[in-house]
Amino acid sequence: MDGSESFDLAGLLRQRGGERYELHARHMNRQLPRMLRTIGFDKVYRRAAGAYLYDDAGNEYLDMLAGFGVFAVGRHHPVIRQAIHDVLDADLADLTQFDCAPLAGLLAERLLAHAPHLDRVYFCNSGTEAVEAALKFARYTTGRKRVIYLDHAFHGLTAGSLSVNGAQEFRRGFEPLLPDTEIAVGDLAALERELRGGDVAALVVEPIQGKGVTTMPPGFLVAAQELVHRNRALLIVDEVQTGIGRTGDFFAYEHDGIKPDLIAVAKALSGGYIPVGAMLGSDESFDKVFSSMDRVLVHDSTFGSNAQAMAAGLATLHVIQTEAVVQNAEKIGTQLRERLSSLVDQYELLADVRGRGLMIGIEFGRPSSWKLRAPWTALQTARKGLFAQTVVHALFHQHRILTQVSGDHVEVIKLIPPLIIGEAEVDRFVHSFTAVMDDAHRGAGFTWDYGRSLMRQAMKS
Helix, strand or coil: CCHHHCCCHHHHHHHHHHHHHHHHHHHCCCHHHHHHHHCCCCCCEEEEEECEEEECCCCEEEECCHHHHCCCCCECCHHHHHHHHHHHHCCCCCCCCCCCCHHHHHHHHHHHCCCCCCCEEEEECCHHHHHHHHHHHHHHHHCCCEEEEECCCCCCCCHHHHCCCCCHHHHCCCCCCCCEEEECCCCHHHHHHHHCCCCEEEEEECCEECCCCEECCCCHHHHHHHHHHHCCCEEEEECCCCCCCCCCCCCHHHHHCCCCCEEEECHHHHCCCCCCEEEEECHHHHHHHCCCHHHCCCCCCCCCCCHHHHHHHHHHHHHHHHCCHHHHHHHHHHHHHHHHHCCCCCCCCEEEEEEECCEEEEEECCCCCHHHHHHHHHHHHHCCCHHHHHHHHHHHHHHCEECEECCCCCCEEEECCCCCCCHHHHHHHHHHHHHHHHHHCCCCCHHHHHHHHHHHHHHHC
């Protein structure tokens, strides 16, 4: 092949990278570019490093979203980047499908070191696939079909994981789904009542729910585990977003002192480079599912243990351990949460600050003063959740900080920044957030101007 026929990725991006929004509108989900343009988030990012993004004008943005938690160790960490180069340069005989690749076994070994009560790992490509695996293993292990989940839960969007999704906006139009039952967070009586029927395979929970950043009530997970096991069902813990250091423990369930039967992980395990998910379980579950050589492939994934993903996972765990990332998440998360909590009494629109480690929810609520009550009520009437969106908008456009509303129809902003942020990023966020709150409490200005724009859009919809 001569030079004229070579593939030039950099040249392709230079030539057509500017068409990114048009290409998406023409060939992919047309609502994505439409939404980004509507809220003014249609930036062109040229590069990223650590906890920062940089647009085509050279402006720096503090990333408090981290790709929904994917970039736990920051963007383009040199150790993980080098591991990807190394695995490509090794020219491995990858994905032969008829061998036992060493990197997968090594990553499984190191993951299980953080969950010593479990024995085996299944690798896949995403969090929703990890949850799917856990649901299938639980149903096969117990011989039962029904799964209990919590209201407002989010476990993924494929058919099985959607069956245990507590958000109706995602479920609507895709039923019928798997046999499932929703109970309220903390409702042990409802859990016991449902388990009594003897047809429940598992309870699936997030230690901290991503939607609304809802923490489990003290003692709930311990009591729920006891009830589940007493009724010969399994406990599935979804650590897709909370795991790998996010909450100041390697796994968030450690805070509650429980031992799940099945654990789903993903996101941060990838190091931000190669999609990777994993489901951890016991010998009992794996031996039942893979009970003979005839059943060796009854649950499998073509790309699940590919070398690049396994190398990224191994490098990520190395960084987590050697750079004290979990400890930093606990320390810096406590600082950020405490400084934000101190503002609750200062601002009547600020109702609560909660979370653990570097998974923090900022909740807004109905103000007491007449000056603010009228615009707040108008926003709520148009659509619940719009005020939180005005704060996200102001943080982005006035302070170049990327955040997200934590779910549909909720007045909560979720902060899930890279776990490597420090005091400088805490200072920047708190100062910027305080400025936005000052503006909002004047009852006029940038925040409420955008709020009126959102109301008009909501009314049209």
